[in-house]
């Protein structure tokens with residue numbers, strides 16, 4: 001059995017790495033760009049960021065918040081989103097243990113982080129996120145009271161999941177006349 005502190009540390013580091021990827025999603029999805037290729041670049045000078053300058057939170061601190069090449073400031077949002085990823089990764093594992101359930105919850109929260117920042121920047125919730133997100137997260141059931149997320153037995157043990165699911169139905173926003181389709 002792994003010590004819980006070790007699991008917590010791994011969860012935080014993993015979450016922060018995902019947070020780094022979320023920054024890529026927040027920046028590229030509204031532009032219709034690939035989130036996979038090319039690798040991370042400085043948004044100002046377009047220089048590809050080497051792996052040693054792409055360590056979540058730590059690289060920002062070591063570089064004093066500036067790009068190594070152009071020396072222009074890096075937005076504080078980047079390490080902030082990485083920190084959010086780390087903290088929510090930690091919270092997911094702390095709440096559900098190192099389980100599939102924790103993974104599903106974390107992916108759900110990560111999706112909401114991306115949606116939140118894109119909405120703040122562009123006033124849209126891209127269909128590229130909301131439509132697949134709906135089918136993935138809500139087909140499995142999302143029940144806050146019995147915590148049987150992603151489990152078919154949710155349908156038998158709790159009815160609250162239905163109203164909760166309706167409350168978070170992101171795509172209804174689009175069906176009612178919605179926002180941009182990117």
Ligand SMILES: [Zn+2]
Nearest residue numbers: 042045067070
């Ligand atoms: Zn730069």
